[in-house]
Amino acid sequence: MPEARLAGVRFAYPGGADVYPDPGLTLSLxxxxxxxxxxxxxxxxxxxxxxxxxxxxxxxxxxVAGVDVxxxxxxxxxxxxxYAFQNPDDQLFERTVRAEVSFGPRALGRPAAEVExxxxxxxxxxxxxxxxxxxxxxxxxxxxxxxxxxxxLAADPPVVxxxxxxxxxxxxxxxxxxxxxxxxxxxxxxxxxxxxxMDFVAEACPTTVVLTRGTVRFAxxxxxxxxxxxxxxxxxxxxxxxxxxARALGLDPCVTEAExxxxxSAT
Amino acid sequence: MTVPALVLRDVxxxxxxxxxxxxxxxxxxxxxxxxxGVVGPTNAGKSTLxxxxxxxxxxxxxxxxxxxxxxxxxDSLRVPVPERSADVGLLFQNPFTQLSGARERVDEEIGFGxxxxxxxxxEVDERVAEAMRLVGLEEQAGRHPLDLSGGQxxxxxxxxxxxxxxxxxxxxxxxxxxxxxxxxxxxxVLAALHARGTTIVLVEHRLELLCEVCPRVVAMAGGRVVADxxxxxxxxxxxxxxxxxxxxxxxxxxxAGLPAPWPVRLDDAVAxxxxxxx
Numbered sequence: 001m002p003e004a005r006l007a008g009v010r011f012a013y014p015g016g017a018d019v020y021p022d023p024g025l026t027l028s029l030x031x032x033x034x035x036x037x038x039x040x041x042x043x044x045x046x047x048x049x050x051x052x053x054x055x056x057x058x059x060x061x062x063x064v065a066g067v068d069v070x071x072x073x074x075x076x077x078x079x080x081x082x083y084a085f086q087n088p089d090d091q092l093f094e095r096t097v098r099a100e101v102s103f104g105p106r107a108l109g110r111p112a113a114e115v116e117x118x119x120x121x122x123x124x125x126x127x128x129x130x131x132x133x134x135x136x137x138x139x140x141x142x143x144x145x146x147x148x149x150x151x152x153l154a155a156d157p158p159v160v161x162x163x164x165x166x167x168x169x170x171x172x173x174x175x176x177x178x179x180x181x182x183x184x185x186x187x188x189x190x191x192x193x194x195x196x197x198m199d200f201v202a203e204a205c206p207t208t209v210v211l212t213r214g215t216v217r218f219a220x221x222x223x224x225x226x227x228x229x230x231x232x233x234x235x236x237x238x239x240x241x242x243x244x245x246a247r248a249l250g251l252d253p254c255v256t257e258a259e260x261x262x263x264x265s266a267t
Numbered sequence: 268m269t270v271p272a273l274v275l276r277d278v279x280x281x282x283x284x285x286x287x288x289x290x291x292x293x294x295x296x297x298x299x300x301x302x303x304g305v306v307g308p309t310n311a312g313k314s315t316l317x318x319x320x321x322x323x324x325x326x327x328x329x330x331x332x333x334x335x336x337x338x339x340x341x342d343s344l345r346v347p348v349p350e351r352s353a354d355v356g357l358l359f360q361n362p363f364t365q366l367s368g369a370r371e372r373v374d375e376e377i378g379f380g381x382x383x384x385x386x387x388x389x390e391v392d393e394r395v396a397e398a399m400r401l402v403g404l405e406e407q408a409g410r411h412p413l414d415l416s417g418g419q420x421x422x423x424x425x426x427x428x429x430x431x432x433x434x435x436x437x438x439x440x441x442x443x444x445x446x447x448x449x450x451x452x453x454x455x456v457l458a459a460l461h462a463r464g465t466t467i468v469l470v471e472h473r474l475e476l477l478c479e480v481c482p483r484v485v486a487m488a489g490g491r492v493v494a495d496x497x498x499x500x501x502x503x504x505x506x507x508x509x510x511x512x513x514x515x516x517x518x519x520x521x522x523a524g525l526p527a528p529w530p531v532r533l534d535d536a537v538a539x540x541x542x543x544x545x
Contacts, residue, residue: 040449167443168309245516245536
């Protein structure tokens with residue numbers, strides 16, 4: 001499984017305060033689907049940008065899949081970390097969906113015979129088959145998010161970062177997205193999901209990292225995070241709806257809808 | 268007779284060069300002071316509904332509008348958008364779209380709307396201060412709008428609307444980029460505005476949240492209104508739910524084999540589950 005290791009990382013945006021206070025950010029992730037949650041400004045997106053070198057630490061080390069990120073250019077991290085930005089318009093610039101999604105593997109110099117099936121697979125996974133010739137900016141926000149996700153997957157990277165993937169997604173898309181995250185995690189990848197959507201965390205990510213003001217407040221099983229009411233309050237989280245109903249009904253603690261139903265039918 | 272806040276009569280709208288209608292025969296009437304939630308899948312026409320109510324479709328986007336859109340008693344085709352913006356505020360789904368590009372400080376950006384409408388400088392300052400306080404942006408007053416995070420940008424976009432003190436607010440997923448506490452704070456602000464008589468049309472994918480605040484839900488699919496009524500009625504219609512989804516509590520009650528009507532809120536769900544075992 002691809003690992004991500006951050007040790008003693010310090011970083012500040014120009015003119016800004018330290019994102020990760022003394023002694024810096026230290027965190028190890030061992031693969032699978034991991035939710036990264038916490039308040040706005042807690043340092044979630046910055047953490048993901050450290051993983052592909054988009055931001056460089058002032059101190060400390062960042063290693064991803066055995067590679068020292070600080071010694072590599074963003075371009076050389078591209079085959080290792082696939083990244084879908086919170087705002088898809090930050091990354092979409094080609095004139096067709098196909099050109100956009102194939103840009104990554106083409107820029108990496110992969111042969112056409114390899115690029116074509118990889119792009120097709122990424123498009124299929126993202127529900128974009130048949131949309132290849134559309135201009136990305138003729139799509140709505142929700143579909144542009146999917147184009148960004150497909151672009152992140154096209155080079156088949158071992159690490160995938162999805163920043164607020166559920167933004168603007170309807171109920172069917174959310175389910176497809178949760179299924180995709182689980183599938184990607186099952187393919188021995190590290191899938192890091194930045195989100196405020198606690199139901200999505202519950203359904204898609206067995207592991208959760210909670211950041212509070214630049215500090216790792218919790219890293220472990222998602223069920224344990226939501227069981228800790230003090231943690232939930234301190235980090236400004238909310239428990240998933242299934243957890244709330246289970247609690248109100250006096251059922252065993254649970255986070256997913258399936259767990260709640262199983263617990264209910266067992267009582 | 269009270270003038271409705273928003274009336275659409277058999278409204279169809281097609282974007283320029285599009286092959287299908289984004290709105291296809293929409294009839295809708297919203298009374299002053301109502302808080303209406305709009306739900307539906309991607310491309311259902313929710314955002315277009317907001318654009319038509321604001322007049323941006325067709326004034327800005329071109330395309331073809333059939334039927335009539337009457338906002339606060341005036342036909343939208345006859346009211347230029349700048350004039351409309353004195354009474355109606357539209358919050359775009361992507362807050363970046365909302366920025367004027369003309370101001371380099373958060374406070375000045377918030378004041379840009381009233382300033383353009385000739386509001387006296389002292390009152391602009393007062394409105395800006397109030398709007399910043401309401402959305403929690405006071406500490407960002409001097410920053411450049413483009414230096415803000417997604418969540419802060421969303422607060423900025425809303426603050427800019429609030430400074431206009433609109434009678435009708437059209438909100439397209441207003442808190443999609445905010446953390447849970449930030450979302451609750453913004454919904455407290457909306458509830459206060461609603462209590463003061465502001466009419467709110469809210470597009471929201473988080474159906475549980477919507478069911479907490481909106482007494483009325485309009486469900487859209489394929490450019491049409493497919494259901495319109497109290498949340499408990501809309502989300503108990505299985506054909507509608509197949510199109511637009513249902514709150515977690517409704518889904519769980521259905522999946523657990525509870526008899527209809529299925530609950531839409533936590534307290535109703537607890538009662539329904541308990542009742543089924545009584």
